[in-house]
Amino acid sequence: MKPYPKYFEKIRIRPDKDAELKSRAPICQWDGCKEAGTHRAPVGRMKEGEYFKFCLDHVREYNKGFNYFSGVPDSEIARFQKEALTGHRPTWTMGANGSSRSSPDMAQMRSGRAGYYNRMRDPYNLFNGPKDPRQPRERKAKPLEAKALETLGLDARATGEDIKARYKELVKRHHPDANGGDRGSEDRFRDVLQAYRVLKQAGLC
Numbered sequence: 001m002k003p004y005p006k007y008f009e010k011i012r013i014r015p016d017k018d019a020e021l022k023s024r025a026p027i028c029q030w031d032g033c034k035e036a037g038t039h040r041a042p043v044g045r046m047k048e049g050e051y052f053k054f055c056l057d058h059v060r061e062y063n064k065g066f067n068y069f070s071g072v073p074d075s076e077i078a079r080f081q082k083e084a085l086t087g088h089r090p091t092w093t094m095g096a097n098g099s100s101r102s103s104p105d106m107a108q109m110r111s112g113r114a115g116y117y118n119r120m121r122d123p124y125n126l127f128n129g130p131k132d133p134r135q136p137r138e139r140k141a142k143p144l145e146a147k148a149l150e151t152l153g154l155d156a157r158a159t160g161e162d163i164k165a166r167y168k169e170l171v172k173r174h175h176p177d178a179n180g181g182d183r184g185s186e187d188r189f190r191d192v193l194q195a196y197r198v199l200k201q202a203g204l205c
Contacts, residue, residue: 030058045069145202148195163205167196 022036029037029052037053041062054062069077141149141156149158152166170192172178179185199205 026053028055028058029053030055030062033058041066042068045072142202144198145204148198151191151195152199158204160205163196163199167192167205 022038025036025038027033027037028035033055035055037055039054039056039059040051041054041059042048043050043052045068052062146156149155152163152170154162154166171189174185174189174192176182176186176189196205
């Protein structure tokens, strides 16, 4: 029997992944330690971005006693925690600083596709604030309502009181009893009644 069979020649030992890293790493910065400093640890407050290089055992020991706010007054810690809620961005109480602009260099004029909103029509005054409440709102009459108003000799600006007064006037003028049974006056009387019924159903009087 051979002391080294051929099967032993095919055995390969898996290389240590950390061996190369340890060979290039600096020496641990812990006093008296000669191990490779393969792990980073933050230096502390006001030195963000700076790190110590420790071995695994010493970085664990360092992290146990690490305190970012070491030597900072409690009032400063409380202020930092409060500002951290908004990502350390400035904030204002609702309505306390309404005149300020969100950005000092914000353009007041719109350009490109956004310029459309400066040129769009606003017939109902939805974006320019409320109209004067004392100014009467004009109502556009529908075809039947417009014809009924025309029958009474009125326009679309007529109020309910105007319609009632005009109706009473025309009824008295064209009533059959007041015209001796005139056929033409009777047809006119019927048209006045129908026009008033249409306007009443529409809620105009």
